[in-house]
Amino acid sequence: EAGVAQSPRYKIIEKRQSVAFWCNPISGHATLYWYQQILGQGPKLLIQFQNNGVVDDSQLPKDRFSAERLKGVDSTLKIQPAKLEDSAVYLCASSLTDKLYGYTFGSGTRLTVV
């Protein structure tokens, strides 16, 4: 089966600019997650979708971050305006609804804010 697809692979922007990341989950996976991983740390959950509805966005900085999942498939994560501390790898993951199954992660998007 195809994995979780993410693009772009790398992005460099100046602070105060905006940026968007795209994720296409594994076909049939109802649940989609965005994680932020700062260098040297474990990933931190930003937002969780079940189909096209938000399940948990308690750790999403809503003043500058937004995310949507159109038609319950692809998802986009946006940062506007970016800050230096947003430099990180943004990971997308998907899973089947049943908690018997694990998560599958994409390769991530490495964002550098200068």
Add this chain to the structure above:
Amino acid sequence: KQEVTQIPAALSVPEGENLVLNCSFTDSAIYNLQWFRQDPGKGLTSLLLIQSSQREQTSGRLNASLDKSSGRSTLYIAASQPGDSATYLCAPLSNMLTFGGGTRLMVKP
């Protein structure tokens, strides 16, 4: 709130050694626990998934154990190889998948 701790944070060993990576978590009400591998600049690759009702899982040279009641999991790597060099992340699943800080492993030829 789930908190996950991984010990040691970094480990450097000669090739051929058997290794033990430790993970502890505060909320024992989990559905399962996954161990991931992350190579520099790459995404996460799932190594093993242990259901809450299981005690251990094995895949090749890897064996993961789970003691849910005490909030502990251990990843054993047998006969380590330079290709095993990576960061290993433990992630229990409760209401969300929560990660530890990882163990950075270097296996020297």
